[in-house]
Amino acid sequence: MTGEDAVRLRPPDRALNERAVGWWRTRLLLLTGVPVLVPAVLGALLEPARPWLWGPAAALAVTGLGCAAFLPRWWFRVHRWEVTDEAVYVRTGAFWQEWRIAPMSRIQTVDTVRGPLEQAFRLATVTVTTASSKGAVRIEGLDHELAADLAERLTRITRDTPGDAT
The missing domain is CATH 2.30.29.210 (FACT complex subunit Spt16p/Cdc68p)
Structure with missing residues (x-):
């Protein structure tokens, strides 16, 4: 290719639709929900109750909520x-x-x-x-x-x- 024909690497100028933030956020919350619910429900339903399972469930929930709150907005800025x-x-x-x-x-x-x-x-x-x-x-x-x-x-x-x- 000649200099005129070469495709130049440059930053694309269009952003995604703003609704993508909510879409990503919902996907993250859904992906976090199952790993949070399984140990929480098991901890409550097993006889005798196993509250030690609630700690990992809470840690996963906090991590998932943090990611859902922060990452989609960041992704929107860079995509x-x-x-x-x-x-x-x-x-x-x-x-x-x-x-x-x-x-x-x-x-x-x-x-x-x-x-x-x-x-x-x-x-x-x-x-x-x-x-x-x-x-x-x-x-x-x-x-x-x-x-x-x-x-x-x-x-x-x-x-x-x-x-x-x-």
Whole structure:
């Protein structure tokens, strides 16, 4: 590639939808709930009662609540994405940042996914699959209507972009 054709690594400029914070927070609380409930219920229901199980349950609950209160807002600040006519850019991660670029000529498929929890928050995930061994590029936490429009736009751009996507 010449200097003009090179895809330049740069910070993507679009933030996720603000509702992603609530979605991440809910996911963390649900993931914390089972490990908290199991020892708490066992400690209460077993004969004789085993209150020593309540300590680990409380520690897990405090950790889970702390993570749910702090991490989603932080993730929202660092996760960025952008789509240009040349490439899809995604930056994720707080401590270990990962920057991914998928050139339009390498894109093979574009999918949108809306799990039950995402549907409740009116969000969707756009997955851009390339021939990369690193795997697909995912943009999570998008408004579901924006995700549908983005998938349509990416499909149109990749159709009109020369290349073999391999």
